[in-house]
Amino acid sequence: MAPQGPDRAAGRGRAEGAEPVTTAAVKVPTFDCRKAFAEELIALAREDDRIVAVCNDSVGSSNLTGFRDEFPDRLINVGIAEQDLVGVGAGLANGGMIPFVSAASPFLTGRALEQIKADVAYSRAKVVLCGQSPGMAYGELGPTHHSIEDLSWMRAVADLPIVVPADPAQTRAAVRWAAANDGPSFLRIGRHPVPAVHPEGTEFVPGKAIRLTDGDDLAVVATGTMVSRALEAAEILRAEGIGLRVLNVAYVEPLDTDAVLQAASGTRGVITAEEATTTGGLGAAVATLLAENAPTRMRILGIHREFAPTGSTDFLLDHFGLSTAGIVAAARELA
Amino acid sequence: MSTLTADPVPAGAYNSARRERAAADPASLVPALQELARKVRTSDIRMINRAQLGHIGGDFSVTDILATLYGAVLSVDPLDPAAPERDRFILSKGHSAGALYSTLAHCGFFPLSELNTFAQPLSALNGHPNRVKVPGVETNTGPLGHGFPVAVGHALAAKLQGSSRRTFVVMGDGELQEGSNWEAAMTASHYALENLTAVVDRNRLQQGARTEDTKQLEPLADKWAAFGFEVRTVDGHDITQLLQAFSGSTTGKPVAVIADTIKGKGVSFIEDRVEWHHKVPTAQQVEDALKELNQ
Numbered sequence: 001m002a003p004q005g006p007d008r009a010a011g012r013g014r015a016e017g018a019e020p021v022t023t024a025a026v027k028v029p030t031f032d033c034r035k036a037f038a039e040e041l042i043a044l045a046r047e048d049d050r051i052v053a054v055c056n057d058s059v060g061s062s063n064l065t066g067f068r069d070e071f072p073d074r075l076i077n078v079g080i081a082e083q084d085l086v087g088v089g090a091g092l093a094n095g096g097m098i099p100f101v102s103a104a105s106p107f108l109t110g111r112a113l114e115q116i117k118a119d120v121a122y123s124r125a126k127v128v129l130c131g132q133s134p135g136m137a138y139g140e141l142g143p144t145h146h147s148i149e150d151l152s153w154m155r156a157v158a159d160l161p162i163v164v165p166a167d168p169a170q171t172r173a174a175v176r177w178a179a180a181n182d183g184p185s186f187l188r189i190g191r192h193p194v195p196a197v198h199p200e201g202t203e204f205v206p207g208k209a210i211r212l213t214d215g216d217d218l219a220v221v222a223t224g225t226m227v228s229r230a231l232e233a234a235e236i237l238r239a240e241g242i243g244l245r246v247l248n249v250a251y252v253e254p255l256d257t258d259a260v261l262q263a264a265s266g267t268r269g270v271i272t273a274e275e276a277t278t279t280g281g282l283g284a285a286v287a288t289l290l291a292e293n294a295p296t297r298m299r300i301l302g303i304h305r306e307f308a309p310t311g312s313t314d315f316l317l318d319h320f321g322l323s324t325a326g327i328v329a330a331a332r333e334l335a
Numbered sequence: 336m337s338t339l340t341a342d343p344v345p346a347g348a349y350n351s352a353r354r355e356r357a358a359a360d361p362a363s364l365v366p367a368l369q370e371l372a373r374k375v376r377t378s379d380i381r382m383i384n385r386a387q388l389g390h391i392g393g394d395f396s397v398t399d400i401l402a403t404l405y406g407a408v409l410s411v412d413p414l415d416p417a418a419p420e421r422d423r424f425i426l427s428k429g430h431s432a433g434a435l436y437s438t439l440a441h442c443g444f445f446p447l448s449e450l451n452t453f454a455q456p457l458s459a460l461n462g463h464p465n466r467v468k469v470p471g472v473e474t475n476t477g478p479l480g481h482g483f484p485v486a487v488g489h490a491l492a493a494k495l496q497g498s499s500r501r502t503f504v505v506m507g508d509g510e511l512q513e514g515s516n517w518e519a520a521m522t523a524s525h526y527a528l529e530n531l532t533a534v535v536d537r538n539r540l541q542q543g544a545r546t547e548d549t550k551q552l553e554p555l556a557d558k559w560a561a562f563g564f565e566v567r568t569v570d571g572h573d574i575t576q577l578l579q580a581f582s583g584s585t586t587g588k589p590v591a592v593i594a595d596t597i598k599g600k601g602v603s604f605i606e607d608r609v610e611w612h613h614k615v616p617t618a619q620q621v622e623d624a625l626k627e628l629n630q
Contacts, residue, residue: 052495076491079525084484084518091488091502094473096419097495099488114478115515119485123475124467 030193034132036168037189038063040175041100045071051179052076052092054101056085062102062132082107086115090125098126098179104138105131105147105188113153120184121160128178133191134164135225135275139313148303152280154186155253162253164188164274164282166227167196170250173204181206188224192313195228197248207251209259215243218331219263219270223249223282226273226301226322233327242335255285257293264290269297269334275322278302299330338459338468339445346413346443356407361578364407368574371441372402376601376628378437378450384621386454388462392611393507394434396538396571396596397426400505401438403577409503413443416470422500423489425473427482428507428536429463430613436460436469444471480513482506483533487519490531490589503581505534509541512550517562524563529584533564533591536571538598542612559591571596602627 045051054076068075078084089101120127138145165171178185213234222230227248234244272283283300290296383389409422426435440447452458459468463477474485486504493500559566565586569576571594580592599605602624
């Protein structure tokens, strides 16, 4: 068992003991971001014949059946072979294509990490790495299929932007951005259902964090699945008189340092929230920035170097305090 | 993109010679290619001695292959190294960077004088090749088992675009112990990449011992054939045989060329000795080697 220090019990890790939280909000519709990913990729492929999808037998799990039906020649399936998958993607990019290399995130980033480093990032090959079903989206399938290490691993690689969209609209914008970007990128495409968190007409500016609520007491810097939970937490805390500023940081790398520094200087504390191990992801990026430039009280929510027990994705998110209750508990400590 | 640029005089000479060679009888090309290989080895051993670093054994086993490809087979232009329709060449055994740099410099991709900077601080000529810095390099290699999958991607791109350009990749034999190569072989075969030639520098030595004593590769030709390749086994130091081996596929399958080579070829005291994988020659050894190379 991992040690259970006071910090962890106090909400840095699991939120056991935190009061269950219910919100007044009506149940809102939720979405699998892979669908938006696939639809946008097909739309792009209609406009640009350089777009190809490359997968590792993951036509179904990457939601690429529609792409394959419409562009059978532009769906390259290398079979169950992730090292080959990423190398082939780099070669396609060198040959003038725009490859979206798509696989379940644990296998894409873990099995082919050296190819991502050497063939893609170091070679500056314009490959769009699409890590599907990241975090603990595979729930009961267990830690072999969870991808909580990917943000740490990808952040350790130079010259590789990392984008974690929070909802379908941002997923579409990320796909468009990656296709136009001059260089490689890693997109983390969520499977676990999330609500739409951006108001109609939100402008997605590449590299920029999006401030979703105002609040001058505390800030939560969240990414991916955690953004909607942060919004729910802000609503609960408002009733308690705590103003929580919610910042959606989809561009984990390079980080929007201005937005994070403003959040730190404009509030009394910063909470980070990500569905990932805390060794090197968003929380680590924010902590490093703030430690060097604006020391700030922080709570870093994520998974603290621990393999998950058996359970559904929602159970595991709650278990590790990656829940509305977990964010509320962390905020109450900092407030 | 690269930080080095072509040397116009040798690059121009290389281009006109390449045009002449395209129309020539292959047999007539052999003396010029042998001379290119001699120059490459000469520059390489001096470069390694100067840098006190390098992989002379594998450099000299692959030199005749590189000289044949760059001298007579590849359609590449040092004055326009990123031309979209160029043939693609990947040196998957990236530790033989010295042989590649020396070949590229003699073909005019960058000035020969740059070889003096090999492995020096901030040089473009790193111990392993970098496409961002060195014109003519297609992908950054060094970790083994990477070049072949990337070459498969190159060849797939050409096919998708209806282009007749060709892709060549050179692998070390020890490198074939990496499983990623066999993943790539299956993909090349599945997609019938007849525009792809995979060359194995079969010098039978790897860093620590003979390949067959480390992890057996034989029956190597049978392995490639079983993976769906048209297999050609040749003497990797016989330029006439190499020229034939690098001709296009006759079966619609991708081609595997097993080039039987001698590690350290050309210098008697280096040839076929495991310790010369990355041993650095002394000044006296360089002098002795140059006498042999210039005979």
